[in-house]
Amino acid sequence: MSEEKSERKKGMGEAEEVREILGVVSTQIPALIRGVVGAVFSEEAGKDMGRAAGAFYKELRESGMPEDVAVKMTQNYIGVFTSLGDMLKEAVSGKGKQMNIKIGKEGREEIGEEIAKKIKEKIAEKTERE
Amino acid sequence: MVKIQSILSIVASIVKIAGSLFILWATFGWKVRKTRRAFERELIKQGMSKENARELSTHYKVLKDQLMSTLTHVLRR
Numbered sequence: 548m549s550e551e552k553s554e555r556k557k558g559m560g561e562a563e564e565v566r567e568i569l570g571v572v573s574t575q576i577p578a579l580i581r582g583v584v585g586a587v588f589s590e591e592a593g594k595d596m597g598r599a600a601g602a603f604y605k606e607l608r609e610s611g612m613p614e615d616v617a618v619k620m621t622q623n624y625i626g627v628f629t630s631l632g633d634m635l636k637e638a639v640s641g642k643g644k645q646m647n648i649k650i651g652k653e654g655r656e657e658i659g660e661e662i663a664k665k666i667k668e669k670i671a672e673k674t675e676r677e
Numbered sequence: 678m679v680k681i682q683s684i685l686s687i688v689a690s691i692v693k694i695a696g697s698l699f700i701l702w703a704t705f706g707w708k709v710r711k712t713r714r715a716f717e718r719e720l721i722k723q724g725m726s727k728e729n730a731r732e733l734s735t736h737y738k739v740l741k742d743q744l745m746s747t748l749t750h751v752l753r754r
Contacts, residue, residue, distance in 0.1 A: 562687070
């Protein structure tokens with residue numbers, strides 16, 4: 548009977564923990580994604596990139612470069628941007644797999660514990676402030 | 678009672694995350710269009726033709742597609 552009670556208590560504690568973790572994650576993750584997206588896809592970011600690419604193109608034209616070559620070079624200049632997406636893709640798929648192999652199960656558990664510890668610290672900080 | 682409250686809170690958090698991600702996904706295309714337009718305007722200001730500016734701004738669409746495919750790849754895993 549007392550075993551059943553302690554099991555129930557443990558389950559409640561786990562549910563409470565998951566609730567607290569999800570409470571933090573539900574605000575942090577969307578904010579993080581919004582920040583990353585906003586840094587590249589915003590009117591201001593587009594304007595800045597356009598200004599940089601435009602200045603590059605203008606310099607090339609003023610130094611006597613033919614139009615098609617100048618456009619091609621500007622295209623390459625902006626191509627660094629798209630390589631950002633490639634890098635992200637590589638990090639997620641290719642290199643990520645290599646990392647899994649290197650880290651191994653124990654390492655991953657350690658990282659998980661570390662993340663849980665950090666989240667708990669954040670929650671404690673938050674509750675202290677409140 | 679506490680457990681029910683916790684479960685309700687967990688469901689609310691999941692709905693909140695899903696809602697935020699849906700809003701981000703729904704407004705993503707609009708943000709890309711706005712960015713492209715601002716980018717093209719600046720290039721045209723520097724003397725580039727409209728066609729070339731439009732062609733160069735397709736990089737934003739490529740980047741968007743790459744990001745979306747990476748995200749769906751991560752979610753599927």
